[in-house]
Amino acid sequence: MTVETAAVDRLERLGEEVLRVDDLAMHFPIRGGVFRRAVGAVRAVDGVSFAIDQGETLSLVGESGCGKTTTGRMVVRLLEPTSGRILYRGHDLATMSEDELRPWRSKTQIVFQDPYASLSPRMTVHDIIAEPLRVQGKYRQGGADRVSELLDLVGLQPEHANRYAHEFSGGQRQRIGIARALALDPELLVLDEPVSALDVSIQAQVVNKLRELQQRLGLAYLFISHDLSIVRHVSHRIAVMYLGVIVETGTRDEIFTAPHHPYTQALLSAVPVPDPRLRGARERITLTGDVPNPANPPSGCRFRTRCWKAQAKCAEEVPQLEDRLGTGHPSACHFPELLTVLPTSGAAS
Amino acid sequence: MVNETEPLLVVDDLAVEFRTDEGVVKAVDGAAFTVDRGEIVGVVGESGSGKSVTAMSILGLVKSGRRVRGAIRFRGRDLGTLPAKELRAIRGAEIAMIFQDPMTALNPVVSIGRQIVEALRLHDRKLSKAAARDRAIELLALVGMPDAAARFKQYPHEFSGGMRQRAMIAMAIANGPSLLIADEPTTALDVTIQAQVLDLLRIAQQETQAATLLITHDLGVVAELADRVVVMYAGRVVEQGDVTTVFTAPRHPYTVGLLESLPRLDRDVDELHPIPGSPPSLLTPPPGCPFHPRCPLARDRCRTERPELRVVGNGTTVHRTACHFAEELAALPTEVTR
Amino acid sequence: MSDLRPSLDTPEVTAAEEVVATETDTAVRSRRRSPLGMAVRRFRRNKIAVAGGVFLLLILLLAVFAPVIAQQSPTAVDLGAIRRAPSGEHWLGTDASGRDVFARLVYAARVSLLVGVFAALLAVLLGTIVGAVSGLFGGWVDTVLMRTADMMLSFPSIVIIIVLAGILGPSIPILVVSIAITTWPTTARLVRGVTLAVREREYLHAARVAGASRGWMLRKHIVPAAMGQIVVVGTISVAAAILAEAVLSFLGLGVQPPQASWGNMLNDAQSLTVIQSMPWLWLPPGLAIAATVLAVNFVGDGLRDAVDPRQSGRS
Numbered sequence A: 001m002t003v004e005t006a007a008v009d010r011l012e013r014l015g016e017e018v019l020r021v022d023d024l025a026m027h028f029p030i031r032g033g034v035f036r037r038a039v040g041a042v043r044a045v046d047g048v049s050f051a052i053d054q055g056e057t058l059s060l061v062g063e064s065g066c067g068k069t070t071t072g073r074m075v076v077r078l079l080e081p082t083s084g085r086i087l088y089r090g091h092d093l094a095t096m097s098e099d100e101l102r103p104w105r106s107k108t109q110i111v112f113q114d115p116y117a118s119l120s121p122r123m124t125v126h127d128i129i130a131e132p133l134r135v136q137g138k139y140r141q142g143g144a145d146r147v148s149e150l151l152d153l154v155g156l157q158p159e160h161a162n163r164y165a166h167e168f169s170g171g172q173r174q175r176i177g178i179a180r181a182l183a184l185d186p187e188l189l190v191l192d193e194p195v196s197a198l199d200v201s202i203q204a205q206v207v208n209k210l211r212e213l214q215q216r217l218g219l220a221y222l223f224i225s226h227d228l229s230i231v232r233h234v235s236h237r238i239a240v241m242y243l244g245v246i247v248e249t250g251t252r253d254e255i256f257t258a259p260h261h262p263y264t265q266a267l268l269s270a271v272p273v274p275d276p277r278l279r280g281a282r283e284r285i286t287l288t289g290d291v292p293n294p295a296n297p298p299s300g301c302r303f304r305t306r307c308w309k310a311q312a313k314c315a316e317e318v319p320q321l322e323d324r325l326g327t328g329h330p331s332a333c334h335f336p337e338l339l340t341v342l343p344t345s346g347a348a349s
Numbered sequence B: 001m002v003n004e005t006e007p008l009l010v011v012d013d014l015a016v017e018f019r020t021d022e023g024v025v026k027a028v029d030g031a032a033f034t035v036d037r038g039e040i041v042g043v044v045g046e047s048g049s050g051k052s053v054t055a056m057s058i059l060g061l062v063k064s065g066r067r068v069r070g071a072i073r074f075r076g077r078d079l080g081t082l083p084a085k086e087l088r089a090i091r092g093a094e095i096a097m098i099f100q101d102p103m104t105a106l107n108p109v110v111s112i113g114r115q116i117v118e119a120l121r122l123h124d125r126k127l128s129k130a131a132a133r134d135r136a137i138e139l140l141a142l143v144g145m146p147d148a149a150a151r152f153k154q155y156p157h158e159f160s161g162g163m164r165q166r167a168m169i170a171m172a173i174a175n176g177p178s179l180l181i182a183d184e185p186t187t188a189l190d191v192t193i194q195a196q197v198l199d200l201l202r203i204a205q206q207e208t209q210a211a212t213l214l215i216t217h218d219l220g221v222v223a224e225l226a227d228r229v230v231v232m233y234a235g236r237v238v239e240q241g242d243v244t245t246v247f248t249a250p251r252h253p254y255t256v257g258l259l260e261s262l263p264r265l266d267r268d269v270d271e272l273h274p275i276p277g278s279p280p281s282l283l284t285p286p287p288g289c290p291f292h293p294r295c296p297l298a299r300d301r302c303r304t305e306r307p308e309l310r311v312v313g314n315g316t317t318v319h320r321t322a323c324h325f326a327e328e329l330a331a332l333p334t335e336v337t338r
Numbered sequence C: 001m002s003d004l005r006p007s008l009d010t011p012e013v014t015a016a017e018e019v020v021a022t023e024t025d026t027a028v029r030s031r032r033r034s035p036l037g038m039a040v041r042r043f044r045r046n047k048i049a050v051a052g053g054v055f056l057l058l059i060l061l062l063a064v065f066a067p068v069i070a071q072q073s074p075t076a077v078d079l080g081a082i083r084r085a086p087s088g089e090h091w092l093g094t095d096a097s098g099r100d101v102f103a104r105l106v107y108a109a110r111v112s113l114l115v116g117v118f119a120a121l122l123a124v125l126l127g128t129i130v131g132a133v134s135g136l137f138g139g140w141v142d143t144v145l146m147r148t149a150d151m152m153l154s155f156p157s158i159v160i161i162i163v164l165a166g167i168l169g170p171s172i173p174i175l176v177v178s179i180a181i182t183t184w185p186t187t188a189r190l191v192r193g194v195t196l197a198v199r200e201r202e203y204l205h206a207a208r209v210a211g212a213s214r215g216w217m218l219r220k221h222i223v224p225a226a227m228g229q230i231v232v233v234g235t236i237s238v239a240a241a242i243l244a245e246a247v248l249s250f251l252g253l254g255v256q257p258p259q260a261s262w263g264n265m266l267n268d269a270q271s272l273t274v275i276q277s278m279p280w281l282w283l284p285p286g287l288a289i290a291a292t293v294l295a296v297n298f299v300g301d302g303l304r305d306a307v308d309p310r311q312s313g314r315s
Helices: A003-012 A068-075 A098-105 A125-135 A143-153 A158-162 A170-182 A200-217 A228-234 A252-257 A262-270 A312-316 B051-058 B084-090 B112-123 B129-142 B161-173 B191-208 B219-225 B243-248 B253-260 B300-304 B326-331 C002-027 C035-045 C047-064 C101-137 C139-154 C157-168 C172-199 C202-209 C214-250 C262-267 C272-277 C279-307
Strands: A017-032 A037-053 A057-061 A083-088 A108-111 A188-192 A220-225 A237-242 A245-251 B009-020 B023-035 B040-044 B065-074 B095-098 B179-183 B211-216 B228-233 B236-242 B310-312 B319-321
Touching: A003 A143, A003 A200, A017 A068, A017 A220, A037 A057, A037 A068, A037 A220, A037 A237, A037 A245, A057 A068, A057 A228, A068 A108, A068 A188, A068 A220, A108 A170, A108 C202, A125 A143, A125 A158, A125 A170, A125 C202, A143 A158, A143 A170, A170 A200, A170 C202, A200 A228, A200 B253, A220 A228, A237 A252, A237 A262, A245 A252, A245 A262, A262 B191, B009 B051, B023 B040, B023 B051, B023 B065, B040 B051, B040 B219, B051 B065, B051 B179, B051 B211, B095 B161, B112 B129, B112 B161, B129 B161, B129 B191, B161 B191, B179 B191, B191 B211, B191 B219, B211 B219, B219 B243, B228 B243, B228 B253, B236 B243, B236 B253, B310 B326, C035 C047, C035 C279, C047 C101, C047 C279, C101 C139, C101 C172, C101 C214, C101 C262, C101 C279, C139 C172, C157 C172, C157 C214, C172 C214, C202 C214, C214 C262, C214 C279, C262 C279, C272 C279
Parallel strands: A057 A220, A057 A237, A108 A188, A188 A220, B023 B236, B040 B211, B040 B228, B095 B179, B179 B211
Antiparallel strands: A017 A037, A017 A083, A237 A245, B009 B023, B009 B065, B228 B236, B236 B319, B310 B319
């Protein structure tokens, strides 16, 4: 079965829910004392829920330590969640043993950030892309042809197959990583900062390739990124994370044009825009201080220590993720308000 | 000795080479630009463009590299021919450096405060310890360090990334430099912290009136902070000029390509237009214009004749580009100029 | 206070060099070469290591073609020609039993290389398995295995070997085994270190996400990643094993006469008179041991630099 024929089925099911993550949490124990007992926990992810449909891109955005990467790694079960469910078409992957999981592994694959660390320096490109097939015992039936097809799919030449990863540039390496992730015909790709390590002119190549593949193959993407400009470009829906929880989620337009959580607003206003004419013309919200320690998060709302409108209620009560303003998308803030942080389209000219 | 008619810093036809196992890498190949007193000049380019090597060469920090051509004049003095002792006296005093990773520049076993005190006393022997201490606390407060007096005693590892960057900026401006070189100062930081540090760089620049050379790959940072911009590609300067002019009316196909390949936060872009191919190998740079293999305008002349920087346009500020067909580019409708 | 001055200066340079390294790195790529090919190239540039290798090759040829090279039997006793000085007939003279020293020296090379190579191989094999399992499984498995390794390392190995040889009787297989069981912990620790490093590499995560078992990860990623360093440790273990063989045979606990080994040849040359007046009895085996061990170590150093070029500048 070629990559394209396998995709036909998926393209028919566009819009069907592929993955649902339910109240997912990951607490890393902090060990101390002579007997290395757990004396506390870093609550890297603390109750996160979302769903992704076939053919859709959901982006998880946030700064370092917000738990976006940990969430992605749980979805592909590189990490075993402390609690919560990972439902792939109704099957809970969260609690499966490694052996039970093996047949399901091919459905969700991952592309890593670092194009240098993510490819073995001791394997040829062919062997790297063929590895998932070999692991799953699928290489014998036409595996070599499939590798050529995958190379072609990601825009590499067949003669690249016998070379080693170090002979390629960052952008080409990332394509190799994408080809490897596609080898097993996955339905969902976790893209963990897939272009952050690349140069600007190369980023666009890889982003375009990812978008093209999504359309051709009907893939669902969980796109993890700190770069809001790229997120705006690739996402259908967005979830903004802060200290292990989702603080606001909605469609791309909702998040970019009508954000109502103060953290989303601060994030959007902090990104430098490559247009000198906007200098000083934009609303700037500069947050003070640093992200608190996730081992000891603030009570109530986790953002309150850096929030300019925090009140007593924020320290006492955890704000639930709900649509308080009736804008159609929820945020986890007791006092949400609409604020236009970015110039509306066309205002720049 | 001090030439006050010349710009503060003149990088003149600088070429730096590295010998590697594979051959000679021409990391910088004829870079030329100037920095005037008090202005912020952004140097942008991708990895391998030579922007960092150029910056490091100014302070003579590129040990393994060999300067094969050109000069770097600071206040009229060629830094390349200065004795090591004099260069050391300039480094950290008249020219200060801000690095991407503060941990490589801060000493992990000496408290932040003591490092600043040392930096102060190193260049001003007459300064008393107590005065240096007061000045250091003042500097830490200036860079927005909450509770500066308490922070004075702490070690770099007790600081967050943003706080370390603040401490390094405090150290850099300690001796009132006339030139600050900031190499990717915010690249390792989160956006909200980056915004703080950018504000701080602005404050530091206003406070010291130091000219700032801002090395970055982030066009957004340049657009926010710089007065002028220098675009580098494959070891050469391909375009330079006033930041608004270069960003809104670029006259080099590479600059155009960069801007068009950028996804935008402030507007929806249907499709990104990447620059095809990848940057050339610096071992065997292409003849003629280094950008010609990726350039949509390339023709025979570009493959043989190396374009020199020349003035284009008739604006109020000087706009230079190294493209044979800059005028043709001006006539093309591009998304950038939208 | 002046001790602080370099701290204000050198970190800048280090940071600068790092930046420069990444910039030049991106410029230098696109050469078609396998990791093995690059290692071979680096090794061949190291003159001393190559010389060591050539010397070892000669010793190996000597050992293999011993019957051709040595015209005389190494064990033929000629009581009429005891402790004769070197001559046309006996190039290196004869020993206390009238045996030809040159023939014994050449045949002894077989024993020394055999013991050295097999003991090292066994040690490396054992060490690799223990180290990889320890690193990959972690937890109590790791604790038990590594504490065992620590215990082995903290005993004086020669004592263990002497006890073993004393209990089980001296023989070449016992020699090989006892050398191996005292040297495997070095390899085990090394392989464990590599395993821990590779375990966190993203390419290993990718294999896991594809469903790879621990056995797969060991075979396809961890052992190949450690192979370079294993070869280096293995080589240096060969030198150690050759020395151990010499020591044990010298003490009479290793290779037993009449079979010749460099160690027991020295054993025959213990008296003061021999040392003072009959250098042909002790000088050739002594030099053979020294030169071979030195050559092995040169090769080991060369391999280390070839396998991990980043370390070479600093060592």
